[in-house]
Amino acid sequence: MENVQLIELDHELLEGTGSYCLRSKKNSEGYTNKNKWLMNRFxxxxxxxQLFENQKQVGFIEYTEAESSYRVVSADHYLVIHCLWVSVTGKGHGTTLIHKCLEDAQKLGKQGVVVVTNSETSWTPSKDIFLRNNFKIVDTAPFGFELLVHQFNDDSNSPYFPTNWDERLKPFNKLTILRSFQCPYVEIATNNVLEGANHLGIEAEIYDFNNRDELMKMSPTPYGIYSVIYKGQLIAFHRLTVHSVIKRLKQINSLHE
Structure with a gap:
């Protein structure tokens, strides 16, 4: 008989158990930065x-109040899900974790729960499981982003994305990486961009978000923790291979010759 258990990490458990993503590389800079980020966010x-099955980690969910979340969405009085991941599908683990978040939102007197999805990348949760759990799409943004919400009351204010996405790209002519360590894979993604840019002799700048206010003002996508911009164009909001980085930079340069 399967034994399923939910364990909420705190400072002490994080030091012992560690976070879920990139756990196979606990000495990597990305994993270390993620755990430091979590310590501050607690x-x-x-x-x-984290969800354990027979004492083995099989999934996790990360969420927080919208007012301190790392997604570019206006959703006061809601909880925002950053990440949802399970190692095995079809067992209801994802739904179990979502229900945990919904229960916490009700206990806190929130109006509901929101999540940002994008079918082009696995860096955001899949929207299908949320639609099955009574979430609905309430807004969209460029590059395939969707905002889903589970409202406890139909009369509640509906969360929304900003609309000035094009304006956010214009200030960045030099190759620029905007990032936060909410995701441990940001470090790998950054290194791939730096390697690709170096191959072409292009200098890159890195800007680490210090707080949510900066992210809300500057991020060119709702997935606020990682963006690569060059000559006013978005190159990526998730990890690219070095080959893909080189190809994309060449394409942009050819348009400006």
Missing amino acids: EEGLKYV
């Missing part, structure tokens, strides 16, 4: 809940 009320 003080803001962030929840990181």
Whole structure:
């Protein structure tokens, strides 16, 4: 008989058990930065809940209050899900984790829960499981982003994305990486861009978001923790291979010759 258990990480458990993503490379810079980021976010009320089956980690969910979330969405009085991941589908683990978040939102007196999805990348959760759990799409943004919400009351204010995405890209002519360490894979993604740019002799700048306010003002996509911009164009919001980086930079340069 399967034994399923939910464990909410705190400072002590994080030091012992560690986070879920990139756990096979616990000495990597990305994994270390993620755990440091979590330590600071716990003080803001962030929840990181791991799901164990027969004492083995098989999934997790990360969520926090919208007012301190790392997604570019206006959703006061909601919880925002950053990440949802399970190692095996078809067992209801994802739904179990979502229900945990919904229960916490109700206990906190929130109006509901929101999540940002994008079918072009596995860096955001799949929208299908949320649609099956009574979430609905309430807004969209360029590059395939969708905003889904589970509202406890139909009269509640509906969350929304900003609309000035094109304007956010214009200030960045030089190759620029905007990032936060909410995702441990950001470090790998950054290194791939730097390697590809170096191959072409292009200098890159890195800007690390210090807080949510900066992210809300500057990020060119709703997935606020990683963006690569060059000559006013978005190159990526998720990890690219070095080959893909080189190809994309060449394409942009050819358009400006």
